[in-house]
């Protein structure tokens with residue numbers, strides 16, 4: 001199976017979800033624009049096994065419209081939340097309320113069970129996502145955003161310093177100085193551009 005070109009630089013599930021819209025070639029692209037692509041993304045990001053992916057895929061039939069509407073609404077709200085915290089979008093109280101209503105709608109899903117799992121001698125919690133309702137995949141994404149919000153992490157949500165790049169990430173570095181979505185993608189390119197500028201001006 002050919003792995004798709006997904007981007008996992010967000011350091012948080014909800015930011016990886018926002019980053020399913022990216023502009024690696026200058027134009028904005030949606031990396032989860034069909035069910036197959038979304039299934040592949042969910043398998044990796046929610047760590048689903050093949051049987052769980054199959055359960056989810058079966059449930060999607062006939063509910064595609066509702067799934068895409070809710071998914072895109074949540075993704076847009078979360079991107080707006082990033083832009084607000086980064087000062088790119090001015091916050092007004094109506095927008096504020098709407099974003100939290102959208103997140104809350106997904107948090108309300110009875111999507112998850114907490115079960116006890118035995119691993120050798122140890123017992124630990126195992127979270128199981130109920131995939132019989134295909135829209136339940138939005139609950140862990142919304143919860144991840146809520147965790148960042150409530151954990152005081154929004155000040156660490158940053159946009160890549162490459163202006164052509166639209167990727168977001170949670171800066172988990174010790175010094176809080178992370179600037180790039182990744183060195184490979186944008187950091188090295190910036191270094192090379194600066195080097196080129198310097199060598200030109202040194203001529």
Ligand SMILES: [Zn+2]
Nearest residue numbers: 160165181186
């Ligand atoms: Zn970037």
